[in-house]
Amino acid sequence: MDPAQRYNEKLARLEAVIKGKEPDRVPITPMMSIFHAHYAGYKSNDVIYDYQKNKEAALKVANDFDFDSMIILTGLEATFMSLTFLRNAPDVVPVARFMQAQFHEVLDDVYTKWPGIELGDDTQPQFIGREIMKVDEYELFTRDPTDFLNRVAFPRVCRAMAEPGSPEANAAFAQYGAELAKFGAAQGDLIQSLAQAGVPTFPTAWSYAPLDVISDFLRDIKNIVLDIYRHPDEVKRATEALIPLLIESAKVTGNIPPEVQKALGTEVVECFFPLHLNEYLNPKLYNEFYWPALRKVLEEVIAMGQTPYILFEGRHDAHLETLLELPKGKVIGVFDKTDPRKVREVLGDHVILSSGPPNSLLIGGTPQKVDSFMKDMLNDCKEGGMMVYPGVDGGISGEAKPENVQAVVEAVKKYGTY
Structure with a gap:
């Protein structure tokens, strides 16, 4: 297969999952x-x-x-x-x-x-x-x-x-x-x-969760947790003030020149959101301080025609149900530490699931153990559309064994077909 054919085959596979259709097999989409x-x-x-x-x-x-x-x-x-x-x-x-x-x-x-x-x-x-x-x-x-x-x-x-x-x-x-x-x-x-x-x-736009902007770049994580208790109104007003900026960020970065879009051969524009504070907040605090502002940004990004690509860092188990408030099939979710089976149990095919083996397995495991992990995960989770994200906790580690990464690819070809 020449590179052009390879490109078109892979692009069709990716677009099918994003558009809620069934591809020939689960696509593999690593970060490193x-x-x-x-x-x-x-x-x-x-x-x-x-x-x-x-x-x-x-x-x-x-x-x-x-x-x-x-x-x-x-x-x-x-x-x-x-x-x-x-x-x-x-x-x-x-x-x-x-x-x-x-x-x-x-x-x-x-x-x-x-x-x-x-x-x-x-x-x-x-x-x-x-x-x-x-x-x-x-x-x-x-x-x-x-x-x-x-x-x-x-x-x-x-x-x-x-x-x-x-x-x-x-x-x-x-x-x-x-x-x-x-x-x-x-x-x-x-x-x-x-x-x-x-x-x-895929062309990629960039945005952020409003409360994470304040935590990551302005107040630091230890201070924002204290601020939520000591200065709740100020925190809420600050997150609200960031909403228009973060919508504008997605709009500006997602304004892909037509010639670039044509060269890449796709109309899909992903918008990357890394979530950081989600694991630190209990459901009450998450639903009061974090989710409302983020939801407004996500809804506007979806209305623009972009596909939010959300990296749910840490455990998102306690907050999964909030994603049902977003339009079905319009969000790709990479779940760092949340078991993909739990995601399926709570959300079904409401989000486009992205998951894969953790780096501990890619670093310390064997191809046989990787194969077993992938077989179980794909059998349990591939229906409804998913993507495989090797090294799901942060992208493929620099210490990952190449033979284990290759085992992920081979396992998807064996167990990830439809």
Whole structure:
């Protein structure tokens, strides 16, 4: 099968699941940060700093493993940055969505640590977070979130921008712009190269849960939990104020140029939502502080015609029923620690299920154990449409054994057909 035929077959399989139809088999849709580096004989910092090596490693994986799509993510969460630029520089929002090592070197952000800088050369980048907004600044933030992000938070987050308008800050900002352009070009080249190898990539928009923005980027997780009890009204007003921005983020990043949409051969646009606080909140708090604002964003994103691709980090068991409030078949759900059988029990085929073996199995197991796991999961869960997400708890680990990853592919071909 030539690459073009391979591409069309995989794309048809993916689109069928997303559109509620039955494909020939369950598609395999992994994400990885450094598995491809190790598989190609590189260290993590090789692919993080060298776009060409990153592409070479990704293509080696694409050619050796029969995945239906691949997400290569060498960056860390930076929705803070994209929201900061949303009003005045919307064109850079899509490429500013993740913090890259190159951006970190220029901006000296306080959120992240990187291999070869603060960490060892072959380690995973780390998002560490920080308290940026003080508790008495809620009102100032709520009055105009974009203005607060630009004038108050941005200089605190990026140490190179601590004195806006200074020669040092101006130089750093110019360098950041240049690095954004390089990264954007490299990403376009990677997607095109994967397509030429027969592996499709869906256009992807970006949004976020409102309360997670405050927790991840402004107050830090330990403070937001206290704020919910001590300053509940301020927290609610702040999350409400973020709703329009997060809808606009999806709209701007999902505005795919027609020529790009045509080249990729699909009208599907996914919108990525990583959920972080969900596991930390009991149902009462989740339904009062987290879900209402997130639901409004999700409903608008669905109304735009995008497909929310939600990463439910941690255990989402206690909150599954809330997803029944969304339109049926319009959300893809990757469930990190929630048993996919539980998802099926509560939700049936209301969401497009994405699940797979955990990294503990891919790292410490055997192909035989992987085969057994996959057989049981697919037999129990594939009806109603699903996707397989190897290394469901964070994407395929850099320490995963290639033979175990290959066993996932072979098991899907054996047990994942319809």
